Amino acid sequence: MIDEPIGRIAASKDAEKGFFLARKEMLELEFGQGAKLRKATFRTFIDSKEIDDILDSVVSGGINAGKTAESIEKEKEKVKKPLPKIDKCPACGASFNTPIVKGMTHIKCNFCGKLVNF
Structure with a gap:
């Protein structure tokens, strides 16, 4: 278990390691300044490209583009x-x-x- 905020992820990469893996199931994370770890590798048991794409979207802020008008209004009502x-x-x-x-x-x-x- 890694206890780091998602904002500290500097890079993520889907990878294929090992002879018996039929698809890319490995996800490599690199953490930025202030993190306790520099790198971590996880076996996802699913296509790690999907998880990598989601992480990239969250870290870059691109995930906000998929929000509905209703969720945007609710967010505006909250005090940031x-x-x-x-x-x-x-x-x-x-x-x-x-x-x-x-x-x-x-x-x-x-x-x-x-x-x-x-």
Whole structure:
């Protein structure tokens, strides 16, 4: 299990590895700055090209093009929260070196271990 926001995915690639795989069932993810991992490989058991296309669409923002007028109206009614501007730990004052990206709900202080929710 990987606990990283989708905004940290730098690249995704469908791949075929192994002799017995009849189709591309491997998905390789590369993570950007601030992620705990650099790369991860998953066996999807389905055509990984479909999952790769969905991930590319979500990361690039292209998935919004498929929204219905009704869902767009509902989204406009909601108040959009901007990304929080937290740069220091409220408990100890240490600076955060991890960038806050879309999808994050908390950040952990590397110095004192406090979990800051936003």
